[in-house]
Amino acid sequence: MKREELTLNRLFYNNRFVLFFSIILAIIIWLVVAIQYSPEVTRVIKDVPVKIDLSNSVKNFNLQIFGTKDFYVDITVVGKRYAVSTNQLSKDDFSVVAKTNYVDSSGKQTLQLDIKPKSQSSDYSITKESSDYIEIYFDVFKEGEYTLVPEISYPAKIVPDGYFKDVEVMSAKTVTISGPATEINKINKVFAKVKINKTLTSTKTLKADIVPLGEYGETLRYLTIDDGNDDVSITIPVYKLAELPTSVSFKNVPAYYLTKPLEYTTTPSKALFAVDETALESLSSLSLGTIDFSNIKSGINKFVIKSNTISDAKVMDKTKSFKISIDASGVSEIKFTFKQSNISIINTPDAYDVSPTGSGISSVTVVGPLSVLKTLSSDDILAEIDLKGKTLTNETSKAKARLYVNNHDDCWIYGNYNAGITVSVKQ
Helix, strand or coil: CHHHHHHHHHHHCCHHHHHHHHHHHHHHHHHHHHHHHCCEEEEEEEEEECEEECCHHHHHCCEEEECCCCCEEEEEEEEECCCCCCCCCCHHHEEEEEECCCCCCCEEEEEEEEEEECCCCCCEEEEEECCCEEEEEEEEEEEEEEEEEEEEECCCCCCCCCEEECCCEECCCEEEEEEEHHHHCCCCEEEEEEECCCCCCCCEEEECEEEEECCCCCECCCCEEECCCCCCEEEECEEEEEEEEEEEEEECCCCHHHHCCCEEEEECCEEEEEECHHHHCCCCCEEEEEEEHHHCCCEEEEEEEEHHHCCCCEECCCCCEEEEEEEECCCEEEEEECCHHHEEEECCCCCEEEEECCCCCCEEEEEECHHHHCCCCHHHEEEEEECCCCCCCCCCCEEEEEEEECCCCCCEEECCEEEEEEEEECC
């Protein structure tokens, strides 16, 4: 025993040991004082999330939450400094639950909040909450399709003199709207709204705001607009007014007539048109439409093009239609018996076998210079059937054929023809 006392006494005469022992003892005393006699402080824990506990009654009534779904509260706590420090206490240490067991109908509901720490502690207490309730809108989900009504706000003068504004065009005619049934049932009209703030001299396309309104113009809540992942837009067509000579275009033109076109006249020869201003710069005349050479026979050919069918411009005067006279009096026509063996079929779908049959074209009319027609034979008349993009079945018995005169670029086939075909599925 004396030996142990001597050893302990020697340690206390060791300066290093005394220094180390003093530090440890000071730390222990500081911890005891900090824990036992630490002053109480107040701290606010911000943005503690609220969990909405959906009860069976809500689910059984098919009720859903509309509007705001994420709620937060601030919690004020008082306690020992060490217990409420940021290192010791965070928003994850609290449970805030909104109970819905009394919700049994549509409408705005007030839900009381159950706020408590996840683990009990005697070192701090909750003294205040920023709110002890939340308000949530419950309703049954509903959706419907509605016709869009354009509403465009214009300045006093939308286009200057010498220009024309045509009827607006919407990118979509309808839109799907979903949301709470109570609000959906109030929808009276759905507007596609745009606003123009300046005078226009060219066509303008604007994104539209989709605004559902009730019978008395009231704004409706909690609605979702489904526009098919594309914004609904409204195009305001604006054109320049110009008086232009009239003309026609041709297609399936034999090579000879590309450089020596048939003569024709249009009546009236001029008209007032509304034309896209950028296109107007390159126009010497306005094409009323396209005439296929297969519709031109020998002699004088008469055609009528109605004003409302012209695609490249809008007729702005009183002209209702245009008369076209094409002079093909310098050529003749002869009928030829068509040989079915001269039919070729291209772009046949992989799943089918297709072959020409012995019926479908009885005779064809060939137009051209008489001296050339007298040298032709049935072997010079060829036909091509293009099945690209065509839907075939075993019952398909005819197909449109393009007929042409082989190796004679000053002759063409008059009329439209179908050729007989046989279709079978490949085995």
